[in-house]
Amino acid sequence: MKRWLVLAALVALGCSGSTVMNHDQLESEIRQLHSLDEEMALVEEVFVTRHVPRRIARKHAAYLFQSAREHGEKLAKAQPGPGDESALTRARADAVRLEQRSVALMVQMR
């Protein structure tokens, strides 16, 4: 009985999802943040040259904001893997910066 309980506890722990973000996951998050950053630059560029209608650009910026926020929340909950402490801290700061940048983008397109 005890053996089964230990097994059940291990399965439950496995299914609960560890908050530790491994190196590959962190790298993937960093790449996605970089992609968001570049996309905001592209939106600014095409908006300045009047390639994107104002409302569409503003709504798109809102989606970018939502995406940056989701990444930020995921990173805020994550625990760093061994040796990834500073990279995670930088990624969190980047996510916050991107949230702010997307808000600025929305304001710019009003």
Next chain:
Amino acid sequence: MKKILQLTLGIMTALGGFVDLGQIVFTMQAGARFGYALLWSIVLGMVAIILYMEMCGRVAAVAQQPVFAVVRTKLGKRLGLATLVGSNLLNLITCAAELGAVAIVLHLLFGVPERLALVIGALVLGALVWLLNFQWIERTFGLSGLAMIVFAVAAWKVHPDWGAAAASLVPQVPAHGGSRELLLYAYFAVGIFSAMLMEYEVHFYSSGAIEEGWTAKDLPENTIVAVSGIVLGSLLTCGLLILGAVVFLPRSIFPDLLSTTVLPVAVPLGAIAVRVALVGVLACVASAAVETAMSGGYNVCQFFGLKWHKNRPPREVPFFTGTWVAMLVVGLVLALTGIKPLTLVNFSIVFGMLIMPLTYYPILKAAGDRQIMGQHVTGKVQQMLGWVFFGIIVIAALAAFPLMILTHSGQP
């Protein structure tokens, strides 16, 4: 002259209705990640869907048997029923994803709140299916989907490296990156192949052949429409991948939002083209939502031998009408839960590949059965090609789910 006009209309409708959310997202992401390197998987998918669609159309025209009637005969009741359940679950997930995409595009175009847009979109689509006959449903969505051509024009205008694009028609293993890069490459190859082969399109086409009363006399039209419509649709899909490669790859952008996919059109063509692109995307995703809902109805009725026909009054075909309405309503509810359309479509593409062998195999067998098809039985070369592609489909089906897990659904 009338015949030529009819054929042109058929080809344009097939072209306009060919692209859906999965293709838009997967091909653009593949271009953004691997440049032109995965163009070959579009060509592979194109040949597979031409073979499948031509066989389905031929079996429907000659034997008057739509896909799920054949599935029941060839797979037996038990496995056939499992295929029906899987197929309709796939239709439901895809329908929810496409409805979610309809809401996003309406939000972008008119600023309507997304949830309201979702409800309005589903109601309007439901009303259109209720009111229009089959031919007009096909034409309305297919022809409005032609606005997607703006993506192909944009791909031309961004001056791609045609030499590199042509070289990518032959499969190549990525030169750089480790095993993760290789897995991602394989995931996108399978994903594009699967997105090209979404089975609801073929089931809709096969049912349409019976709705329109095709007979053996219409077989040339079947071949011309299947081949031309799909080749042109595939060129459009190549355009999406090229845009990802030219506009997104150099900037390291991975398009993870539906609204991102219209940005590359803005770069060479400007503001009006962005609106046209959004209208094209709206037509494609709305068309896919309608086709998945109707395919759900067709599949159930064809499997159980119940009456079905869009062109008959709803009271004469209550199960068919009830099923497509239920598909649309459950799809709407699923979309209203807030699951992102791109998450759903990722899942539907992988799940679609798993189901594919179970519907492809019965059609391949039926089309090659002289007792059913008589003189219109599949020729030797086509039959051999059909089996080769069945092998490829089985391999892709076995690889799809593990690749999804290993790559975290293709996250960069």
